[in-house]
Amino acid sequence: MRAEGAASFARVWADHRRGLPGWGAALAGITLMYLAFWPMMGADMQAMLDGLPEALIRALGYDRIGTAAGYLEAVIYGLLGPVLLLVYGIGLGGRVIAGQEEDGTLELDLAAPVGRARLYWQRLAAVWTLITALVAITTLAVLVSGPLFGLGVPTVNVLAASLAMWLLVGGFTTIALAVGAATGRRGIGVAAAAGLATLAYVFRSVADAVGVDVLATLSPFAWMLASEPLVNGFDAFGAAKLGLLSVVAAPLGAWRFARRDLMV
Amino acid sequence: MSDTVIVTRGLVKEYGRTRALDGLDLEVRSGEVFGFIGPNGAGKSTTIRVLLDLLRPTAGEARVFGVTPAAGGPALRARIGYLPGELALGGRVSAGEHLHHLASLRGGRGRDAIDTLAERFRLDLARPVRALSKGNKQKVGVIQAFMHEPDLLVLDEPTSGLDPLLQHEFMALVREASARGATVFMSSHVLREVETVADRVAVIRDGTTVDVDSVTGLRRRAGQRVSLRFAEPPDADTAAAIEGVEQVRLDDHTLTCLLHGEPDELLKWAARGRVLSWSARDRDLEDLFLDVYRNRGRNGAEAEHDAR
Ligand SMILES: Nc1ncnc2c1ncn2[C@@H]1O[C@H](COP(=O)(O)OP(=O)(O)OP(=O)(O)O)[C@@H](O)[C@H]1O
Numbered sequence: 124m125r126a127e128g129a130a131s132f133a134r135v136w137a138d139h140r141r142g143l144p145g146w147g148a149a150l151a152g153i154t155l156m157y158l159a160f161w162p163m164m165g166a167d168m169q170a171m172l173d174g175l176p177e178a179l180i181r182a183l184g185y186d187r188i189g190t191a192a193g194y195l196e197a198v199i200y201g202l203l204g205p206v207l208l209l210v211y212g213i214g215l216g217g218r219v220i221a222g223q224e225e226d227g228t229l230e231l232d233l234a235a236p237v238g239r240a241r242l243y244w245q246r247l248a249a250v251w252t253l254i255t256a257l258v259a260i261t262t263l264a265v266l267v268s269g270p271l272f273g274l275g276v277p278t279v280n281v282l283a284a285s286l287a288m289w290l291l292v293g294g295f296t297t298i299a300l301a302v303g304a305a306t307g308r309r310g311i312g313v314a315a316a317a318g319l320a321t322l323a324y325v326f327r328s329v330a331d332a333v334g335v336d337v338l339a340t341l342s343p344f345a346w347m348l349a350s351e352p353l354v355n356g357f358d359a360f361g362a363a364k365l366g367l368l369s370v371v372a373a374p375l376g377a378w379r380f381a382r383r384d385l386m387v
Numbered sequence: 388m389s390d391t392v393i394v395t396r397g398l399v400k401e402y403g404r405t406r407a408l409d410g411l412d413l414e415v416r417s418g419e420v421f422g423f424i425g426p427n428g429a430g431k432s433t434t435i436r437v438l439l440d441l442l443r444p445t446a447g448e449a450r451v452f453g454v455t456p457a458a459g460g461p462a463l464r465a466r467i468g469y470l471p472g473e474l475a476l477g478g479r480v481s482a483g484e485h486l487h488h489l490a491s492l493r494g495g496r497g498r499d500a501i502d503t504l505a506e507r508f509r510l511d512l513a514r515p516v517r518a519l520s521k522g523n524k525q526k527v528g529v530i531q532a533f534m535h536e537p538d539l540l541v542l543d544e545p546t547s548g549l550d551p552l553l554q555h556e557f558m559a560l561v562r563e564a565s566a567r568g569a570t571v572f573m574s575s576h577v578l579r580e581v582e583t584v585a586d587r588v589a590v591i592r593d594g595t596t597v598d599v600d601s602v603t604g605l606r607r608r609a610g611q612r613v614s615l616r617f618a619e620p621p622d623a624d625t626a627a628a629i630e631g632v633e634q635v636r637l638d639d640h641t642l643t644c645l646l647h648g649e650p651d652e653l654l655k656w657a658a659r660g661r662v663l664s665w666s667a668r669d670r671d672l673e674d675l676f677l678d679v680y681r682n683r684g685r686n687g688a689e690a691e692h693d694a695r
């Protein structure tokens with residue numbers, strides 16, 4: 124590798140590493156806080172659920188909330204984890220190419236003797252590294268909570284769910300970056316990714332509530348959770364579909380980015 | 388190696404419906420300092436961004452060191468130092484870290500020059516880039532453009548934001564680069580900023596080249612302001628008939644005019660009367676450009692008029 128090897132990667136890391144402790148603390152804190160409620164759940168929870176309409180309970184994914192795996196899925200993997208990580212990832216994905224192109228701070232990098240593809244892939248890799256760190260922190264918080272609050276979900280199942288969440292968050296983050304790089308507009312990248320993620324979430328909730336399988340087939344949230352990784356462990360097919368989000372979006376963004384006018 | 392560094396032929400660039408460049412022709416020779424002058428919106432930055440392969444031409448072509456910017460790619464850009472017209476610096480790094488980052492994008496080239504140049508321009512490398520004043524940001528821009536001693540410097544309004552002292556230092560830097568054989572292409576709104584360093588100048592307007600000349604040539608064409616005070620009121624009409632004499636004005640005993648070429652005829656004419664005092668000074672080149680700028684206004688007004 125030449126000397127300039129990872130300069131674009133390193134720069135994104137340098138610009139954003141300071142945000143990691145804050146986000147990491149928030150994710151870990153929320154995870155620990157919610158899982159700390161688990162021992163107190165029991166009868167109260169069931170009484171509360173009995174008062175709610177069944178469809179709503181299913182839509183919220185609370186139908187299995189009485190089990191440890193169900194509770195973990197309902198609060199962390201099915202909701203807070205992905206939502207917080209998506210907010211972080213999509214914002215970052217939109218920022219590191221399109222956002223910086225729009226505010227002009229990428230101009231010198233683009234005029235440097237670095238190919239556009241190289242710049243694109245390195246920035247994408249740096250974004251993945253940052254999300255990976257946050258997913259790892261969240262996972263660690265879940266694993267620590269297990270024995271602490273008597274959750275009893277097998278480690279391997281937690282890892283399986285985290286892997287799926289990582290692919291899901293990475294996928295929408297990649298979409299934000301790729302669409303932004305393809306259009307030169309951060310807003311379009313962020314809107315595309317956030318819109319698709321919201322749609323995916325809604326599709327799964329509706330599919331769960333009223334049992335429309337077509338919607339579940341189309342929803343990355345369903346690809347992540349339908350196989351119940353916290354109960355059944357790894358789901359290779361689900362992971363493959365989640366991975367496909369990035370594998371399709373990333374090269375398309377790179378292709379368009381290399382061909383269009385920059386800074387317009 | 389060919390001795391033209393930048394060539395554009397019939398270069399056209401459109402942003403949607405806006406035609407920013409309308410068949411621009413340009414030739415910059417190896418080793419010269421070339422001034423690229425034009426009013427706001429003339430297409431200077433657009434041309435420059437085509438040279439850096441940030442923009443791709445709509446029609447026509449641009450070549451830098453014999454290749455199109457797109458074909459030249461990173462290898463071509465390695466030979467160029469670029470200072471953007473509106474430099475934006477951001478991110479959570481210090482000025483020094485930013486410059487080191489830019490050097491590492493160049494495989495480390497220029498890294499050793501950072502400290503010396505920062506000292507020369509009195510830039511505090513420890514300050515965060517986002518908190519730098521406009522002038523200090525411009526210093527970062529200047530340093531990164533020059534640090535790797537590129538063969539070609541492309542500078543878009545380089546002195547904007549620099550105080551007179553630093554402008555002076557900047558001009559010295561341009562002269563040094565030129566002395567080691569680099570080609571310098573710099574844009575400006577005003578000729579004054581480039582006339583002390585430039586060998587040749589192109590004036591552009593509405594995306595086309597309207598004038599190219601050496602600075603000495605321009606100066607010759609700009610002429611001299613002559614003022615003569617006579618004991619008795621002279622005959623202004625005969626003065627106006629002299630070749631090379633224009634804009635004759637008679638104000639009581641004082642005659643002023645614009646003179647191009649040799650003063651011989653005018654002096655002989657003046658000697659017929661009794662001259663009490665006289666002065667002749669080179670006309671400010673800026674005046675010449677104001678003509679060009681005003682022309683645009685006039686043409687624009689005509690076009691509007693015709694449209695009705
Ligand atoms: N991104 C863009 N989208 C649409 N039009 C643009 C864009 N950038 C420039 N233009 C237009 O193209 C023309 C040339 O602009 P350019 O920035 O090249 O001029 P300039 O000579 O650098 O002006 P200035 O002296 O103000 O920097 C102008 O009419 C401008 O409005």
Ligand SMILES: [Mg+2]
Pocket residue numbers: 431432433472543
């Ligand atoms: Mg400009």
